[in-house]
Amino acid sequence: MRKRYAIAIVGATGLIGRNFLRIIEKSDLPVDRIELFASDKSEGKKLKFRGQNEIVKKLDENCFKGLDFVFFSAGKEVALKYAPIAEKEGATVIDNSSAFRSFPDIPLIIPEINFDEIYKTERKIIANPNCSTIQAILPLTKLNEKYGLKRLIITTYQAVSGCGQKGINDLTECRLGKKQKFFSINIAENCICKIGEVEKDGYTDEEKKAYYETRKIFGKDISVSATCVRVPIENCHGVSVEAQFETDPDIEDAIEKISQTEGVKLKNLPYQKYASGRNEVFVGRIRKSAAFENGIAYYCVADNTLRGAAYNAVKIAMKIIGNLKN
Amino acid sequence: MRKRYAIAIVGATGLIGRNFLRIIEKSDLPVDRIELFASDKSEGKKLKFRGQNEIVKKLDENCFKGLDFVFFSAGKEVALKYAPIAEKEGATVIDNSSAFRSFPDIPLIIPEINFDEIYKTERKIIANPNCSTIQAILPLTKLNEKYGLKRLIITTYQAVSGCGQKGINDLTECRLGKKQKFFSINIAENCICKIGEVEKDGYTDEEKKAYYETRKIFGKDISVSATCVRVPIENCHGVSVEAQFETDPDIEDAIEKISQTEGVKLKNLPYQKYASGRNEVFVGRIRKSAAFENGIAYYCVADNTLRGAAYNAVKIAMKIIGNLKN
Numbered sequence: 001m002r003k004r005y006a007i008a009i010v011g012a013t014g015l016i017g018r019n020f021l022r023i024i025e026k027s028d029l030p031v032d033r034i035e036l037f038a039s040d041k042s043e044g045k046k047l048k049f050r051g052q053n054e055i056v057k058k059l060d061e062n063c064f065k066g067l068d069f070v071f072f073s074a075g076k077e078v079a080l081k082y083a084p085i086a087e088k089e090g091a092t093v094i095d096n097s098s099a100f101r102s103f104p105d106i107p108l109i110i111p112e113i114n115f116d117e118i119y120k121t122e123r124k125i126i127a128n129p130n131c132s133t134i135q136a137i138l139p140l141t142k143l144n145e146k147y148g149l150k151r152l153i154i155t156t157y158q159a160v161s162g163c164g165q166k167g168i169n170d171l172t173e174c175r176l177g178k179k180q181k182f183f184s185i186n187i188a189e190n191c192i193c194k195i196g197e198v199e200k201d202g203y204t205d206e207e208k209k210a211y212y213e214t215r216k217i218f219g220k221d222i223s224v225s226a227t228c229v230r231v232p233i234e235n236c237h238g239v240s241v242e243a244q245f246e247t248d249p250d251i252e253d254a255i256e257k258i259s260q261t262e263g264v265k266l267k268n269l270p271y272q273k274y275a276s277g278r279n280e281v282f283v284g285r286i287r288k289s290a291a292f293e294n295g296i297a298y299y300c301v302a303d304n305t306l307r308g309a310a311y312n313a314v315k316i317a318m319k320i321i322g323n324l325k326n
Numbered sequence: 327m328r329k330r331y332a333i334a335i336v337g338a339t340g341l342i343g344r345n346f347l348r349i350i351e352k353s354d355l356p357v358d359r360i361e362l363f364a365s366d367k368s369e370g371k372k373l374k375f376r377g378q379n380e381i382v383k384k385l386d387e388n389c390f391k392g393l394d395f396v397f398f399s400a401g402k403e404v405a406l407k408y409a410p411i412a413e414k415e416g417a418t419v420i421d422n423s424s425a426f427r428s429f430p431d432i433p434l435i436i437p438e439i440n441f442d443e444i445y446k447t448e449r450k451i452i453a454n455p456n457c458s459t460i461q462a463i464l465p466l467t468k469l470n471e472k473y474g475l476k477r478l479i480i481t482t483y484q485a486v487s488g489c490g491q492k493g494i495n496d497l498t499e500c501r502l503g504k505k506q507k508f509f510s511i512n513i514a515e516n517c518i519c520k521i522g523e524v525e526k527d528g529y530t531d532e533e534k535k536a537y538y539e540t541r542k543i544f545g546k547d548i549s550v551s552a553t554c555v556r557v558p559i560e561n562c563h564g565v566s567v568e569a570q571f572e573t574d575p576d577i578e579d580a581i582e583k584i585s586q587t588e589g590v591k592l593k594n595l596p597y598q599k600y601a602s603g604r605n606e607v608f609v610g611r612i613r614k615s616a617a618f619e620n621g622i623a624y625y626c627v628a629d630n631t632l633r634g635a636a637y638n639a640v641k642i643a644m645k646i647i648g649n650l651k652n
Contacts, residue, residue, distance in 0.1 A: 287528025
């Protein structure tokens with residue numbers, strides 16, 4: 001008989017948590033039982049899963065017994081406290097926060113790029129990368145293999161859904177002329193050129209994620225400079241990428257390599273409209289860089305709540321299960 | 327007695343044309359008479375100038391007699407046809423379109439950078455640069471002098487006012503859930519990663535302006551790669567800049583040099599809110615580039631209808647008049 005899995009979502013009532021539920025529901029993941037955890041204030045809420053009402057429970061230290069996979073989507077502090085407990089109970093943990101991404105013994109995985117890293121450690125916590133990093137670098141997978149990625153300029157157009165439902169609500173209100181409640185300034189009329197806190201060297205923690213995570217995922221010292229900006233868009237991040245390689249990529253070959261990359265779809269002009277609710281990274285405007293030797297430029301859009309979060313995490317779990325079956 | 331000038335605005339009823347009128351009105355430009363020209367459909371309209379109603383006249387070939395300065399804000403075709411006529415009549419023409427920018431005998435001027443170029447030609451047509459190019463490169467003026475600008479990555483967040491009143495109206499309607507009339511897609515929900523037409527090499531004409539105009543204004547072969555994106559912002563462009571120099575700029579000195587640049591104002595986080603209705607370029611997030619050796623990065627916001635258009639042009643005229651007085 002085919003094995004069925006006991007799965008939990010921590011932070012199940014949030015925007016990303018609900019996307020986890022939807023993605024798992026639509027997947028062919030054989031689910032034996034699903035547990036939904038959240039903070040006190042969501043206890044008792046009901047969420048549908050494959051036709052059944054599932055009751056949201058309060059997260060505590062005894063939640064994790066008998067679970068195979070636990071998806072965390074509840075912020076850094078919750079992950080730091082509870083993920084190691086779930087791990088100790090024998091579950092495979094996939095955490096969407098930045099809590100563990102820099103830990104040397106914890107793999108940081110884009111499943112199409114470096115899935116096998118999960119077998120090089122004893123740890124059972126796996127970190128899901130930052131949303132804009134995933135979509136920025138996934139299209140480079142095959143180009144890096146052939147031409148050797150060296151240098152990267154990443155400039156983002158990040159949707160308010162990256163801040164969860166609160167961000168979406170604030171944009172909606174600001175568009176109606178009301179005063180902002182969540183963002184520091186009216187997000188309908190301003191781009192916010194700071195995501196996270198500005199650190200000593202002038203980069204924000206969001207921008208540093210692009211730097212450290214790109215290097216960890218590709219496993220080499222790539223020079224990465226990022227500028228992350230919040231724009232008045234409800235859902236789906238845009239990212240402009242300028243990449244330099246060791247050897248000169250032929251532009252026709254570069255376009256072909258990108259189009260052949262798993263999880264990527266070419267689109268002349270990638271719009272939020274195409275990407276919203278989809279799992280692919282939509283890539284367009286591919287051209288030779290006019291600034292770099294051996295360089296190309298492109299612009300991509302992806303659903304940050306799916307490809308940049310829930311879908312990436314569930315795909316990791318699916319690949320683990322697929323390998324278990326073999 | 328102080329000389330007074332006869333001035334005309336071609337395209338006076340458009341969004342930029344009205345800003346020309348407002349900027350001239352507020353300036354201490356001694357105006358003897360002002361003539362407002364537009365296409366047939368605006369003939370007879372009245373616009374206020376220094377308390378007086380001025381009647382908009384239909385543009386024709388005999389409009390330009392006795393004029394000292396003619397500001398063109400009426401698109402490429404109108405400029406190509408009428409600017410040489412105004413020039414022949416003895417007027418100094420400042421054209422806001424891209425019509426003449428690439429002409430070798432026509433100076434392309436950011437008055438704080440290369441004003442003296444106007445005295446190196448017999449022509450009396452002066453081209454006003456592209457809006458996002460102006461704000462992207464003005465902060466580099468003193469850094470280029472000291473460290474030698476070499477390479478530039480420009481990524482834009484362009485407001486819909488760059489398309490005139492039609493662009494603003496379309497954003498307003500789209501925010502209310504109505505179907506777009508002007509843009510090719512709902513601009514409230516999508517960033518448009520194509521401004522102008524995509525050319526053979528994959529760059530749009532808007533992006534090529536950044537390339538050619540930066541080189542012409544600084545008078546040297548700088549490598550420039552631009553990505554221009556329209557965002558759901560009513561007014562004021564944002565631009566992210568990554569710049570590489572011949573020698574390594576100390577970051578403290580770079581910040582000081584930028585702050586000392588005429589027309590530039592430092593702001594930790596430059597927002598549209600600060601820049602709208604203002605003539606300065608607001609620059610923030612200045613830091614060492616994590617991608618380039620000898621590089622810095624910054625983000626700037628400016629009012630594209632003023633600093634990027636009307637103000638730049640009027641400032642050229644003011645400097646010419648100032649020099650005439652000396």
